[in-house]
Amino acid sequence: TRLLHALHEAVDSGALSLAYQPKFDLASGRLVGMEALMRWRQADGTVVPPDRFIPLAEQSGLILPMGSWALQTALQALKTLKEAGHTGLHVAVNVTVSQFMQPDFVQKVLEALATTGMAAADLELEVTESVALIGQDAVIDVLRTLRSLGISLAIDDFGTGFSSLSYLDQIPAHRLKIDRAFVQRLETCGPGARIASLVVPLGHQIGMTVVAEGVETLQQAILLHELGCDEVQGYLFARPMPLPELLAWIGQRS
Numbered sequence: 001t002r003l004l005h006a007l008h009e010a011v012d013s014g015a016l017s018l019a020y021q022p023k024f025d026l027a028s029g030r031l032v033g034m035e036a037l038m039r040w041r042q043a044d045g046t047v048v049p050p051d052r053f054i055p056l057a058e059q060s061g062l063i064l065p066m067g068s069w070a071l072q073t074a075l076q077a078l079k080t081l082k083e084a085g086h087t088g089l090h091v092a093v094n095v096t097v098s099q100f101m102q103p104d105f106v107q108k109v110l111e112a113l114a115t116t117g118m119a120a121a122d123l124e125l126e127v128t129e130s131v132a133l134i135g136q137d138a139v140i141d142v143l144r145t146l147r148s149l150g151i152s153l154a155i156d157d158f159g160t161g162f163s164s165l166s167y168l169d170q171i172p173a174h175r176l177k178i179d180r181a182f183v184q185r186l187e188t189c190g191p192g193a194r195i196a197s198l199v200v201p202l203g204h205q206i207g208m209t210v211v212a213e214g215v216e217t218l219q220q221a222i223l224l225h226e227l228g229c230d231e232v233q234g235y236l237f238a239r240p241m242p243l244p245e246l247l248a249w250i251g252q253r254s
């Protein structure tokens with residue numbers, strides 16, 4: 001297709017970039033890290049949202065070079081922050097099913113850490129429930145290997161997949177990210193309004209840090225705090241920003 005052809009060119013020409021969205025400890029307001037989010041700006045200035053090009057990249061296999069690039073770039077950005085004196089932060093990178101299924105995925109992650117000089121603890125990988133859904137021992141093995149190396153894992157978009165709860169206990173993840181659809185329903189009294197309140201103790205029960213995504217209002221933040229949610233990410237606090245903007249933003253804060 002036309003879009004796929006354009007995406008190929010984008011990968012080659014450097015039209016992809018990463019935006020970084022800060023993530024905070026809810027009780028203290030402390031910045032804990034940021035999630036790297038891919039952006040594609042076409043030559044005519046049009047921005048194609050990741051919801052459109054990530055599935056395309058996944059189907060075509062382009063996600064593999066794109067994913068390696070994202071890993072390197074995100075770690076390099078964290079290094080830049082570190083060198084500017086902003087330490088104790090981690091960067092979270094989204095990873096799809098096919099990336100995980102590469103035989104040399106762990107090797108690629110280690111190489112990215114080595115070439116940027118970053119430590120395993122500086123990196124978090126975000127996987128959706130669909131990764132767990134493949135459910136096979138091979139996938140769980142990769143996750144366990146990453147964990148044993150000191151890399152942390154987050155289960156992204158929690159509650160939107162079709163997974164059973166049985167896998168949750170098997171996955172060695174540190175963070176559980178409540179999908180923003182549930183955060184947005186917090187203030188309503190319609191169906192689904194209480195999902196977030198059920199997910200927080202569920203995550204805590206299995207030893208995970210619970211993160212709410214897509215927090216847009218103060219009321220949502222207050223409700224999440226009352227529920228005992230640990231961390232937050234959302235437009236209320238900070239939008240995804242290119243690295244130079246992030247550096248300026250952090251500088252102003254501290």
Ligand code: G
Binds near residue numbers: 049070240
């Ligand atoms: O930035 P935005 O909220 O529009 O991102 C939409 C979705 O695209 C995210 O939920 C995320 O899962 C996916 N996405 C964004 N950046 C990346 C990336 O670098 N790699 C992968 N695999 N997915 C990404």
Ligand code: G
Binds near residue numbers: 156180216
């Ligand atoms: O990986 P994941 O699909 O969860 O990526 C998070 C997506 O949510 C990104 O595309 C990001 O741009 C978006 N996002 C981040 N904060 C907010 C928010 O407060 N509201 C909405 N609607 N989207 C957000």
Ligand code: MN
Binds near residue numbers: 035094126157
């Ligand atoms: Mn994510």
Ligand code: NA
Binds near residue numbers: 157158177179
């Ligand atoms: Na998400």
